[in-house]
Amino acid sequence: MKFSTKAIRSGQEPEAEFGSVIPPIYQTSTYVQKSPGEYNGYDYTRAGNPNFTNLEKTLASLEEASFATVFSSGLGALTGLVSILVAGDKVVAVDDIYGGTYRLFTKIFNKFGINLELIDMQDLDKVEQSLSQKTKMVIIESPTNPLLKVIDIKKVTGLAKKYKVLSVVDNTFASPYFQNPIALGADIVWHSTTKYISGHSDAIGGVIITNDKKIKEQMDFARMALGLNPSPFDTWLTSKSLKTLAVRMDQHQKNAFAVANFFASHPKVKKVYYPGLSSHKNYEVAKTQMKGYSGIVTVDFNLSLNEVKKLISSFKIFLLAESLGGVESLVNHPGIMTHASIPKEEREKKGISDSLVRFSIGIEDTDDLLEDLKATLER
Numbered sequence: 001m002k003f004s005t006k007a008i009r010s011g012q013e014p015e016a017e018f019g020s021v022i023p024p025i026y027q028t029s030t031y032v033q034k035s036p037g038e039y040n041g042y043d044y045t046r047a048g049n050p051n052f053t054n055l056e057k058t059l060a061s062l063e064e065a066s067f068a069t070v071f072s073s074g075l076g077a078l079t080g081l082v083s084i085l086v087a088g089d090k091v092v093a094v095d096d097i098y099g100g101t102y103r104l105f106t107k108i109f110n111k112f113g114i115n116l117e118l119i120d121m122q123d124l125d126k127v128e129q130s131l132s133q134k135t136k137m138v139i140i141e142s143p144t145n146p147l148l149k150v151i152d153i154k155k156v157t158g159l160a161k162k163y164k165v166l167s168v169v170d171n172t173f174a175s176p177y178f179q180n181p182i183a184l185g186a187d188i189v190w191h192s193t194t195k196y197i198s199g200h201s202d203a204i205g206g207v208i209i210t211n212d213k214k215i216k217e218q219m220d221f222a223r224m225a226l227g228l229n230p231s232p233f234d235t236w237l238t239s240k241s242l243k244t245l246a247v248r249m250d251q252h253q254k255n256a257f258a259v260a261n262f263f264a265s266h267p268k269v270k271k272v273y274y275p276g277l278s279s280h281k282n283y284e285v286a287k288t289q290m291k292g293y294s295g296i297v298t299v300d301f302n303l304s305l306n307e308v309k310k311l312i313s314s315f316k317i318f319l320l321a322e323s324l325g326g327v328e329s330l331v332n333h334p335g336i337m338t339h340a341s342i343p344k345e346e347r348e349k350k351g352i353s354d355s356l357v358r359f360s361i362g363i364e365d366t367d368d369l370l371e372d373l374k375a376t377l378e379r
Ligand SMILES: *Cc1c(COP(=O)(O)O)cnc(C)c1O
Pocket: 073, 074, 075, 076, 098, 100, 101, 141, 145, 170, 172, 173, 191, 192, 193, 194, 195, 204, 205, 206
């Protein structure tokens, strides 16, 4: 089956008793046992639930992999993953990693002896050097947030294999529709399903996807032992949303191209970041490993901080909010909002200036979005 068919049918069998086309929400904490220890797959929802299993089957098939384990959130999934490491292990990650990932390693896991090293993954010599030094796990994020750097997944995971380092790709920004990291050589795909996969800004969730049966067992164990389970309702909502992922992503991309092209020729714009533009510095890598360029556009304006603040608070359609990947267009100031935990000096070194704005382009009418941007900038 192809993508959209799998998104609609994989793991989503009609319910057997009444033929309900949509699987019901199994909103239960526990399950009746026939005799002590004898039960039909599920004993307690922290350990498992049919709604988790349904969503796991869909997500694994969309990433062309065998196994998935869903979690309470993207960071819940990362917590489960890191629980397979031991004190003294080193993790290498891309230098502009998602802020929450950075915070989890530097405020929590470091207390348990797990060390994080951030490197520029565009420099493959640096990657090889880091991977050869007792590294257990490498975390690639591509495209990155908010500068949309694209990392060569095939090359970095190839080096990881050479040094027997577990490779993980945070595929949240591309979604499984536009990028399949396991096919590019990754051991593990990680998503915050909160973003494009849920797509309607109404559920929080995460997933770890792999072809390795042992890792799948470790993830199921971690979820149960650490209490990292999602709710049956959130996983049901996510399954419902996933059915329209393909049509949503096509429209996100169509609108994002229109917005990126609009900004590219606007006099108040210093620089536009969108991996689908041939002017993007990683365009060639993006073109070979992605099937599309998703819906995030980042813009560096020719405006003062106060002007930028005024601009992004004045749109009619673009809502000023954190998060991304929903049907509604959002605008975010990384320096003040999503990336505020990074010290200003370090932020500016990375290119996250006070005039940088990240747009999550929704699936509204293209003309309405362009008109909102144009009119607000004029005002
Ligand atoms: C949101 C996000 C996460 C964390 O996911 P939560 O569901 O918010 O815990 C991780 N990585 C990326 C790239 C994200 O955008």
